[in-house]
Amino acid sequence: MLENKEKVVSVYAEANPNPESMKLVMNVQLLPEGQSVDYPTLESAMESPLAQELFNFDYVSRVFIANNFVTITKASELEWTKLIPELRTFLKSYIEAGGPVFNEGFVAKKQAATTEGDVTATAEDAEISKKVIDLLENYVRPAVEQDGGNITFKSYKDGVVTVHLQGSCSGCPSATVTLKAGIENLLKRMVPEVTEVVADGVTI
Numbered sequence: 001m002l003e004n005k006e007k008v009v010s011v012y013a014e015a016n017p018n019p020e021s022m023k024l025v026m027n028v029q030l031l032p033e034g035q036s037v038d039y040p041t042l043e044s045a046m047e048s049p050l051a052q053e054l055f056n057f058d059y060v061s062r063v064f065i066a067n068n069f070v071t072i073t074k075a076s077e078l079e080w081t082k083l084i085p086e087l088r089t090f091l092k093s094y095i096e097a098g099g100p101v102f103n104e105g106f107v108a109k110k111q112a113a114t115t116e117g118d119v120t121a122t123a124e125d126a127e128i129s130k131k132v133i134d135l136l137e138n139y140v141r142p143a144v145e146q147d148g149g150n151i152t153f154k155s156y157k158d159g160v161v162t163v164h165l166q167g168s169c170s171g172c173p174s175a176t177v178t179l180k181a182g183i184e185n186l187l188k189r190m191v192p193e194v195t196e197v198v199a200d201g202v203t204i
Contacts, residue, residue: 009095011088016147018073021167022080023148024091025069030101036066036150038166050094050101059083064149064167065101071148071167129156131191136163140183159195161187
């Protein structure tokens with residue numbers, strides 16, 4: 001687990017294109033740069049005591065944790081203006097008290113895991129995959145993280161790039177437009193072999 005040595009934790013909220021999600025930014029490091037985890041259910045969050053605590057709020061339906069922020073997706077009709085003060089107070093108190101973000105050993109295990117996506121069948125596909133991964137890492141992911149989400153490369157085959165969306169991008173009404181108008185166009189322009197982009201197997 002990363003140790004947060006800050007004595008005073010600040011938490012501020014940032015809106016993003018998904019009206020059901022809110023990005024809560026802190027002045028502490030929760031995960032190494034470039035890493036993230038996405039928990040769509042309480043059951044999926046067993047390795048994160050922080051995420052489990054957040055799911056105790058009955059309006060929380062999804063928790064996404066990245067370098068220095070947590071993105072909360074809500075399930076209720078309550079307005080964010082009523083929820084943000086409660087969430088900010090909880091996160092500030094929890095981190096300042098030294099509450100664990102992840103179980104012991106989880107971060108080290110995640111750092112050791114490969115993130116290169118699916119193994120491709122041919123040398124040509126492998127080279128194209130490398131180009132796509134570089135573009136996603138250097139141009140797309142930073143912008144997506146600004147909006148409280150994440151995008152990861154899953155596979156490339158026969159001109160089709162498959163990506164995985166996390167955090168505020170999951171279920172966002174504008175995510176498909178962003179992917180089609182922005183990411184797909186970028187990849188087609190920079191990597192001519194790419195013909196389309198799909199998210200988790202669904203054409204966008």
